[in-house]
Amino acid sequence: MTTSERNNEAVRRLYAISESIYDQLEQGKIPKMVLPLRTKANIRFDKKSNVWKYGSQKGARSAKKVQGAMMLLRTSYMLELIRDMINNNRSSTLREAYYISEGWGKAKFHSQDESNMLAEDLEIVTQCLREDFKLRPEEDGARVIGDLNIVETDRKGKRKALNCRDDVGDSGYGIPYNVEKEKVELVSTSAKFVIAIETGGMFDRLVENGFDESEDAILVHLKGQPARSTRRFIKRLNDEMNLPVVVFTDGDPWSFRIYASVAYGAIKTAHLSEYLATPSAEFIGITASDIEAYDLPTDKLTDMDVRALNAELKDPRFNTGYWRTEIETMLKLGKKAEQQALAKYGLDYVTSTYLPEKLSHLGIMRK
Amino acid sequence: MNGRYVNGRQSVYEYLRQTAIVNPHARITFIDPDGKRHFFDRATDVLPPRTKEIKPHPDGIELGTLMNMAKATKERSLVKFLQNDFNRVSERVAREICSASMLPETTRPSQMTLESCKKLLDGIGQVKIMAPQVDCLSPIGGNLIRKGLKHVLDDVKPEFYAPPVTRDPKVHSGNPFLVEVGIVYGGGLPRDQTVQIYRFANRVPLLYQQGACVITKAIENTDWRRYGLEQRGGSGIPFGPAIILVHVASTKIPFTSEAKEAISSIPQIQEEIELALKACGRHLKTHLNKREQKNKTRAKFEIVQEIIPLMAEKTAGILGKPVPDLRGTITKIMDVVWIDSSVTFEKGRHKVDVTIYNYTPKQQRFSIHTIVPNGCLDEKRCSLAPSEVKDGEKVSWELPRITSTEIYKLSYELSGLDAEAYQDVDLYVSGINPVYVMGADPLPGDWDVEGLNYTESEAAEPEPDPEEAEEEPDYDESGEDLNDDQ
Numbered sequence: 056m057t058t059s060e061r062n063n064e065a066v067r068r069l070y071a072i073s074e075s076i077y078d079q080l081e082q083g084k085i086p087k088m089v090l091p092l093r094t095k096a097n098i099r100f101d102k103k104s105n106v107w108k109y110g111s112q113k114g115a116r117s118a119k120k121v122q123g124a125m126m127l128l129r130t131s132y133m134l135e136l137i138r139d140m141i142n143n144n145r146s147s148t149l150r151e152a153y154y155i156s157e158g159w160g161k162a163k164f165h166s167q168d169e170s171n172m173l174a175e176d177l178e179i180v181t182q183c184l185r186e187d188f189k190l191r192p193e194e195d196g197a198r199v200i201g202d203l204n205i206v207e208t209d210r211k212g213k214r215k216a217l218n219c220r221d222d223v224g225d226s227g228y229g230i231p232y233n234v235e236k237e238k239v240e241l242v243s244t245s246a247k248f249v250i251a252i253e254t255g256g257m258f259d260r261l262v263e264n265g266f267d268e269s270e271d272a273i274l275v276h277l278k279g280q281p282a283r284s285t286r287r288f289i290k291r292l293n294d295e296m297n298l299p300v301v302v303f304t305d306g307d308p309w310s311f312r313i314y315a316s317v318a319y320g321a322i323k324t325a326h327l328s329e330y331l332a333t334p335s336a337e338f339i340g341i342t343a344s345d346i347e348a349y350d351l352p353t354d355k356l357t358d359m360d361v362r363a364l365n366a367e368l369k370d371p372r373f374n375t376g377y378w379r380t381e382i383e384t385m386l387k388l389g390k391k392a393e394q395q396a397l398a399k400y401g402l403d404y405v406t407s408t409y410l411p412e413k414l415s416h417l418g419i420m421r422k
Numbered sequence: 423m424n425g426r427y428v429n430g431r432q433s434v435y436e437y438l439r440q441t442a443i444v445n446p447h448a449r450i451t452f453i454d455p456d457g458k459r460h461f462f463d464r465a466t467d468v469l470p471p472r473t474k475e476i477k478p479h480p481d482g483i484e485l486g487t488l489m490n491m492a493k494a495t496k497e498r499s500l501v502k503f504l505q506n507d508f509n510r511v512s513e514r515v516a517r518e519i520c521s522a523s524m525l526p527e528t529t530r531p532s533q534m535t536l537e538s539c540k541k542l543l544d545g546i547g548q549v550k551i552m553a554p555q556v557d558c559l560s561p562i563g564g565n566l567i568r569k570g571l572k573h574v575l576d577d578v579k580p581e582f583y584a585p586p587v588t589r590d591p592k593v594h595s596g597n598p599f600l601v602e603v604g605i606v607y608g609g610g611l612p613r614d615q616t617v618q619i620y621r622f623a624n625r626v627p628l629l630y631q632q633g634a635c636v637i638t639k640a641i642e643n644t645d646w647r648r649y650g651l652e653q654r655g656g657s658g659i660p661f662g663p664a665i666i667l668v669h670v671a672s673t674k675i676p677f678t679s680e681a682k683e684a685i686s687s688i689p690q691i692q693e694e695i696e697l698a699l700k701a702c703g704r705h706l707k708t709h710l711n712k713r714e715q716k717n718k719t720r721a722k723f724e725i726v727q728e729i730i731p732l733m734a735e736k737t738a739g740i741l742g743k744p745v746p747d748l749r750g751t752i753t754k755i756m757d758v759v760w761i762d763s764s765v766t767f768e769k770g771r772h773k774v775d776v777t778i779y780n781y782t783p784k785q786q787r788f789s790i791h792t793i794v795p796n797g798c799l800d801e802k803r804c805s806l807a808p809s810e811v812k813d814g815e816k817v818s819w820e821l822p823r824i825t826s827t828e829i830y831k832l833s834y835e836l837s838g839l840d841a842e843a844y845q846d847v848d849l850y851v852s853g854i855n856p857v858y859v860m861g862a863d864p865l866p867g868d869w870d871v872e873g874l875n876y877t878e879s880e881a882a883e884p885e886p887d888p889e890e891a892e893e894e895p896d897y898d899e900s901g902e903d904l905n906d907d908q
Contacts, residue, residue, distance in 0.1 A: 070740070077737040083750015086733065119755055121721045124729040131736040161728055 105334035198227035201273030306341030440627035483596035554598035581608030599672030635684035649703030756781030761861035788854035
């Protein structure tokens with residue numbers, strides 16, 4: 056389907072939602088919209104695609120509750136906004152959509168979470184992507200450095216070939232919000248693997264130490280919990296360039312979730328897991344056992360950290376021997392460590408010792 | 423002598439402010455060191471009655487005190503000593519004590535040994551003696567506690583003043599005492615902090631040594647979660663937008679030290695405080711329950727009054743169809759008769775507006791009842807003539823037929839009352855299944871109005887909508903954080 060066909064299909068499906076609300080009102084029913092429950096209890100492993108997707112449990116946004124009624128009302132406003140943008144060939148950021156709602160009177164969004172949530176709900180119900188609705192995220196600014204040749208079609212429609220190491224500055228190639236083929240073409244690479252890094256500090260450390268050149272790696276900065284485009288970009292590198300992916304994060308409960316959303320699919324976007332997740336991605340650390348094995352400087356787990364770990368024990372994505380051991384070890388230690396704690400042994404330690412040890416263990420690097 | 427003038431919780435200003443609360447008959451002017459003038463006007467012109475001097479009450483009297491009294495008495499026999507030197511001991515009670523102590527009534531008090539004094543003490547414990555009279559103490563009284571609090575806390579605009587509780591006098595170590603408790607809730611009071619505790623001993627604020635005081639212990643010992651305040655693990659000082667006022671009045675307050683900063687933990691006193699706190703806490707809980715019910719109804723009201731009509735208009739506009747009739751949807755969402763009331767006070771008159779929304783799919787016809795302060799109802803100023811006024815206070819109206827989704831308004835006026843005397847309207851209904859009514863209770867059985875009593879035959883529970891029974895869980899109630907990040 057071409058972009059404009061996809062847009063028209065999206066509008067058609069949104070109309071169907073408004074129609075259903077209207078019909079329910081006309082029949083004297085309480086309007087509702089049924090969609091899969093977006094909870095960790097309702098994600099299932101899909102054997103075909105090796106990622107986690109929503110299961111069969113359904114929930115209703117019903118007009119019986121204020122929150123549900125407001126969301127149903129906003130759906131119609133959203134439909135109008137999307138239809139007008141498509142007709143006028145415009146698009147807006149999610150944040151702009153939130154501000155546009157200022158003019159919706161009673162229906163206006165009270166926080167951007169509400170508008171983002173509705174955009175995701177609409178994706179699920181219509182099985183379209185938010186790009187089809189002409190909605191795009193804020194520029195995220197996640198970066199890539201490594202020997203990767205791409206062709207990007209810029210905003211003026213000009214095709215630009217560039218190398219993600221030689222044609223960019225030290226801050227790397229910025230991943231655009233749209234990384235589909237029509238925007239970014241992956242051409243060739245000499246790299247042997249992709250290393251996705253949680254923090255900017257560690258990303259810059261590997262850049263300064265020349266890890267991309269010395270080990271033939273593509274470095275991707277995740278910037279905390281990675282944006283959709285970053286995850287999609289990693290998946291395409293894995294699919295199209297046949298590069299193995301490793302994930303290198305802090306050693307805390309939140310980092311485990313960062314890995315999970317790269318490899319298994321995030322709970323919030325489980326309807327897109329097939330499109331965003333890289334099932335073969337490997338977690339290299341910082342693991343709970345690293346904290347002891349490398350005798351790293353640590354912080355105490357906060358109450359929130361402990362709660363997060365306990366929640367992970369109930370998360371089906373972490374229901375494997377490996378993760379149970381990791382989570383339980385961390386709970387037992389009561390400690391967490393940052394990636395940059397490796398600097399205890401000097402600035403080069405991470406690239407000369409830690410990563411080679413970890414990567415050779417996975418058979419990715421030989422040392 | 424040198425001193426530093428401080429502000430805050432332990433300051434001259436705070437002391438005077440709290441003094442003004444429990445002494446609503448006083449007018450206090452305070453000029454602080456910056457020359458700023460603070461003025462606490464009196465909230466009442468009635469002076470508290472002068473307290474009466476009494477003799478010690480025998481309950482819980484200490485052995486030493488008893489021995490000293492026995493030595494010093496002018497009486498020559500034990501029975502007379504008990505009868506004349508103690509409070510609430512009649513001749514009959516004195517005799518009972520003597521026989522319970524196994525001491526002859528003729529025992530000479532001045533010659534009593536330590537051993538016989540112990541026996542006497544034991545005997546006192548076995549005989550039921552009347553509680554001391556109140557007039558030796560100076561309780562503030564429920565009305566004045568409320569007035570005093572209102573007067574001083576006006577600027578924080580609390581949402582609720584729980585009706586204060588004044589306990590009957592009790593005795594500790596032969597000294598009568600009584601406990602009063604008031605709770606103020608909501609409004610501008612801080613929500614995320616521990617409650618403020620106002621402690622008073624004989625109308626004097628206690629600002630220091632909060633932790634050492636029996637009042638604090640009693641508060642910590644009470645499970646406030648049952649009364650709608652937050653409290654970790656059900657003990658300790660609770661959290662929430664509240665002030666708890668505790669006044670202990672006694673002929674002798676057992677302070678922990680000469681500084682008179684805190685009251686010691688006498689079990690009898692602590693027990694009384696806890697009982698008073700619980701009684702007052704129940705008032706608070708009732709209020710919070712009512713409020714929650716109201717909020718729930720208001721939310722539904724917002725849905726049917728605003729959101730659903732907007733939804734209909736918007737979808738109709740998009741689809742180019744006529745705006746549908748919403749009665750079916752609205753009555754399905756609400757399915758209640760909603761009764762709301764408001765009171766306005768102007769020129770010495772209370773005007774009460776009662777609005778009745780029939781949000782059921784059927785027409786409704788029923789009666790509504792209320793209780794007003796005796797003789798205050800101005801029958802000429804009722805929008806609908808009452809069908810009955812009983813004992814000058816029980817008022818009933820037979821309402822006309824109200825069709826589905828119709829709104830009916832009823833109003834009445836009261837005259838000759840203080841503004842504070844009538845604030846909450848208690849409404850009752852009859853002739854309708856109370857399950858379908860929000861904002862009014864079923865008519866109580868003791869109302870005694872003939873023919874109006876609600877009959878059981880109509881009392882069938884509303885049938886569950888078959889469509890609803892198999893419904894999906896509400897989407898917004900999963901309560902789970904979808905975000906994987908912090």
